Amino acid sequence: MEDILNILQSSYGLQIQNYDDIGGQTLLETDHGLYYFYSYPAGYRSKRKFVERVKKHLETTSGFIILPFVETQGKQPFVTNEDELFFLHPGVREAVLEDPAYLTGQALAEFHQATVTLPKDRLSSSYVSLGTWPNTWKKRLGGYDQYRDEVDGKRGVIQPFDEYLLKSYSYVSALGDTAVRYLNGTGYQQIAKQTPALGRIAYQNFDKGYILFDEGGQRYLAGPYSWVVDMRSRDIGQWIKARIWDDGWNAGDTLRFLDGYNSVAPLLPEEYPMIYALLLYPGRFLRMVDLYHGLPLEEREQLSTEAWETGAEEELMAMERAIREFPLLLRESYGIEIPVVEWFHREPIGQA
Template sequence: MEYQTILQEAYGLSLASYSRRGYGAQLKTDQGLFYLYEAPAAYKYKSKFIEKVRKHLSAQNALKPLALVKTLKGQQHVVHDDQILYVYRGLREAVPENHAFKCGQVLAYFHQGTGSFKGDKLFLPYSSLGSWPAMWRKKLRQYEGYRDDMDEWDLEITPFDEYLLTSYTYVHQLGETAVQYLYHAEYDKVVKETAACGKVAYQNFEQDYILWDEERGAHLTGEWNWVLDMRSRDIGQWIKAEVKRNGWEEEQVASFLDGYNSVTPLLESEYAVIYGLMLYPGRFLKVVEAYRELSAEEKKEVDGSGWQEQLEGELTKMEEALFRYPVFIHQRYGVTVPQIDWLWRPEDDETSRVRDEASSE
């Protein structure tokens, strides 16, 4: 086990088994059940921010994360290679009925508890508030840089290089459309309108960050992935993660949004911002960024077919979600979310990709 030595030396835990789940892992040890989470090593500078948010949530009697297990040296995390590792004691877990609805409720309670958080200007390095268009354009420029590199370098092109290059027009246009969509959705205005609804979100929210036990209900984990941002980020990321796992399952999305709205209803303007986030091909561009940093030798070792299959599958699933979400939101909540028609033009149109299933429905 790659973590066996670290857990033994840092926490005094003897690892019996390790099973991955979401952004974390479940550990069976000589001292019982624990959960292990990871975050980039650069996040270690977030400790004051995380502690301040924790104290704020506690003062609000709001939902807060599980207590971290300290290392033998009294630290709340350990750094290994380029990762922070941190540990929670395990729970006697229970899965609530209507899991998606409960997940929406818990997320809403968390956001609600951070709405009055003060001192956010002290932690600007951890803020993404109001900066989505700039961040997205930066990632798109990196994709442009990768394409330019391929034009200039006299190197062997791998099959995965070919896939990324042939996908360029579609993915880049999708990203640019997402940026323009935010502007049309009056993103800056929505940021201000929702400031009191929640100031802390996750880098990439996943339902596995919420755990339930049989006696005490819900608990949060993953605080090293907290950032200062609007609540729409977590809601959009939950939908994207759900779609990438299971495709568009309308009842699941409806249950999650109903759960959230039962605590603190979303503003009508937020549904379009969430759609803008759904449009943005963040996972794809992150892979491009990571792949571009590899050496020529490392690229040869990449499982290009596996990466391609995953990315292609996610894009296909998201296309259906992008087609269905505006209709669903209008029917269920009476809110108009403008659609992006170019995604589903007929097959004889000169486009690099089409949504043939959607155009035939």
């Protein structure tokens, strides 16, 4: 992170005094005030027209202010750093919310509603994720298969984290395969056809830091390069997962978030299985495998294996509880029944 901070300081002419990772953003405290920092793959440079089209539409259909990009000292809207793009938004005086989960759910529903009338011909097919979940998930699982095969084929000593990933392989692969089958078995493609009438745009990984509330009651959208064409269930499921990763499973917060969303735009009963499938799918674990797989051997040897193992285990255990309790929450709170997966419980790695 220090290298990134140095790049931001030199590119924007700032002195960064402190920073804090909050969900999908990094809050920067500088000698020029507060800024929000977001990072994207360098390939997103071509996403500019798509972002501008969606932004222009939202400015006329929603009550949100879309935060502008801060220009660099060279009058550019972002910084290019090898395979990444760095963006800054100006900070706002954020309110301390009494019921943040409920208000975030409401605001997210209003965001989705505002995108319903976005003309289809204004959306680039390059950024359409709608209808692609099963194939995308299977591709990521295939990467884990490839990693496993490569490690199995090696002779000699492997790294401790390789051992952990190999021990986790059967469980994680089965969990991912189950998520794909669950999607297909609960009508994913049919829901994908219905969702444009409910909202056309979603975030890739919706989290804290994308919808902001100021002290005057105004609401803001940040991180527009995260926008994709997809169903609203994606944002709902990703928010729930992000809260689980950060704080563990919290049925009360999850229910308040859903209540807030439903108060504006009630979810269809058929959409809840899509959210459950997202809980089943070990996406962050598989991204970690991809990241580790791509590291040079010398970097693998220098990793803090214990920290990576602990993080991976904590995520799997937290998601297990959510997978068990989410269907019960829906049944007790909304009278909605969804198919339940019962098989997944297992002992943590290293325990009897």
